Amino acid sequence: MGTARTTGYHPGLVDLASGQISREIFVNDEIYAEEQERIFARAWLFVGHASQIPNPGDYVMSGMGEEAVILCRDRAGAVHVFLNSCRHRGMKVCRYDEGNTSVFTCPYHGWSYGTDGRLVGVPYFREAYHSKLDRSRWGLVEVAQMCNYKGAIFATWDAQAPSFPEYLGDFTRYLDLQLDGWDGREGQAELLCGVQKWLVPCNWKFPAENFSGDTYHNISHRSVDLAGIGPSGSSRRDLGERNVSRKLHVCIPDRGHQTILYVMPQGRETPVAYQNAPIVSEYFAHCEAEKRRLLGEGARLIGAPGEIFPNTALLSRQPRTMAVWHPRGPNQTECWRYYFVDKDAPHEVKEFLRDYYIRYSGPAGMTEQDDMENWNYAHAASRGTIARRHPYTYEQGIGTAVRDYEFEGMRVPGDVIDITEIQSSEQPMRNLYRRWAQFMEADDWEQLATWRHNERAAAAE
Amino acid sequence: MSDPINIRTLAPGTRIALADGAVAEIVSNPADGVWLFARYLESPRDPALVGQEEMIFAGDVVEVRQAP
CATH class of the missing domain: 3.90.380.10 (Naphthalene 1,2-dioxygenase Alpha Subunit; Chain A, domain 1)
Incomplete structure (x- = not known):
């Protein structure tokens, strides 16, 4: 198989009538890349458990597909899941596995985010940006939907995905x-x-x-x-x-x-x-x-x-x-x-x-x-x-x-x-x-x- | 340019002088070495800032002054 495809998985590679499945779906680079877009960017994924972050400011690192995410509880007690990547140049804004903090600060250029994801600190905001950067547009990327189901935190990047209870059926x-x-x-x-x-x-x-x-x-x-x-x-x-x-x-x-x-x-x-x-x-x-x-x-x-x-x-x-x-x-x-x-x-x-x-x-x-x-x-x-x-x-x-x-x-x-x-x-x-x-x-x-x-x-x- | 100051060690209540001539008092320190939360005590450049709490960037801190 040479290139990525969006058709022919079923029955071409996944033939349920005969019960045969190609080994390509396990080992092929292009299929793996497609999975990131078509599965992990759309499905509901388990991120962690609320008991990991009982107090305001608590956070733990997690992942959704290949994406590194932060599961945290903000100062007001609300739970969030953020992409762990600075909006300025992409550096991880948190490199600890877990902890408690008031801000996530990027070590690259110093942009800083509150535990609610808002961009709260921009070095030389007045001088270099002439106070014109719209900080409200540059907060941490948050998942499209999150569900705290009996303490289990599930999230999806897809705003069009059904609710988590509907997803479970x-x-x-x-x-x-x-x-x-x-x-x-x-x-x-x-x-x-x-x-x-x-x-x-x-x-x-x-x-x-x-x-x-x-x-x-x-x-x-x-x-x-x-x-x-x-x-x-x-x-x-x-x-x-x-x-x-x-x-x-x-x-x-x-x-x-x-x-x-x-x-x-x-x-x-x-x-x-x-x-x-x-x-x-x-x-x-x-x-x-x-x-x-x-x-x-x-x-x-x-x-x-x-x-x-x-x-x-x-x-x-x-x-x-x-x-x-x-x-x-x-x-x-x-x-x-x-x-x-x-x-x-x-x-x-x-x-x-x-x-x-x-x-x-x-x-x-x-x-x-x-x-x-x-x-x-x-x-x-x-x-x-x-x-x-x-x-x-x-x-x-x-x-x-x-x-x-x-x-x-x-x-x-x-x-x-x-x-x-x-x-x-x-x-x-x-x-x-x-x-x-x-x-x-x-x-x-x-x-x-x-x-x-x-x-x-x-x-x- | 003054020597860099290790702001991670600064405790709440400590007064700091800033590059634009302002003076502020540290309210809290997230200890990330990049930011401080501080309240402006003096601000010749923008007097409206006096009394306000802002995040202060490490690069703006030019001097540590003890609390009175």
Whole structure:
């Protein structure tokens, strides 16, 4: 492939009918450049969590695609997301990872911005600019839309994008599982410790598809299961409910979001967990009971790895984390992993979970190391001239998804495959790449908001 | 041209003389080495500035005077 293209991704490179996807979309420089414009400049992206910036003047560095951004709380308490680039000559106006400040000052020529983004300081404003520079026009570039959803800060550069709740659609309940408390109360999550950041030599879509719900690669984690790193000293996780639930692949086809989901049988209580730490075990037993009391049937849904299109990964059960796969060229991804606990959980519980999270996830986590090894070498082995000629296959479960699954009275919207017995499907990956191809081909959000077309057609009927 | 002054070390309350002959009192210091927030005490060039708080550029600070 020689030049950038805006057509032919689907079915040319992403052939969902046959379940074949070209390796070019992972390794091609031109396609990667197109992704920055057509995906990362238009989609909603996770920027950080409000608990990272509790006080006026607090800020943290983050990223949206390749863009460096500042997430900050201004002196009046409002949250902002700014491009970290001076309007005068582009220098980063902030080079610390986090802190508290009254102004962001560019070290190049000294332009200075308030935490609300206004340009407040221009050296020699009277002398060199003769007081004529219109400072109101030269504030920091702010995202077009920002949403604080239960503390999670998402943003987009596209003013025409739908609101964040509309962007999520029926996927909202799975983000809720991530951000609400273990006892079911709304928005109880807070960040535990700092954000872990590391580089992996692979395209950003490798981790994105992995966290979309790749259950097929469990063999990679066999050694971790055998070592028994889970909080009860067995396997990786400590979720007995996995053994009694229906295990689903849930895809929201219009949105490109997908997840693994467990649905507990009606009237069944969650098995006891965390037997190695009685105080933690008691705490979670209490939370599960509270959740059943507060949410009723809703407490039967148990989250698992999932992906909000394009590059935000969820893991709402344990270890409870979110991740962002920042693109750093076609052949490199910067992984950022955020760790969550309930803000009013006992100190002993937070400390126990911190140890468990570190053991499991991040660059030194035993499970994440397995994944990185796969993505690293799969990517490297797909870059060659010969390798590029041979597509990957995503054929598992083609044509077997059901619309709006139901189990013992619990309705699950979307395209769903019950993988309890069959173990695996590749429906989540097909869902991811269907949306990817739509973004790469669509000229605007009028085309991308496909659900609006369906709603209009239904209304016309 | 006077020697450059390290404005990062200047505490609130410190008085500073500016290149245009004005005198100001530091209100707060963001410690970025580039800017100070200061209130004008004297301003021969523009008397209307007296009493106002402005951001003062490091390059404009020519002398540090102790608070009275």
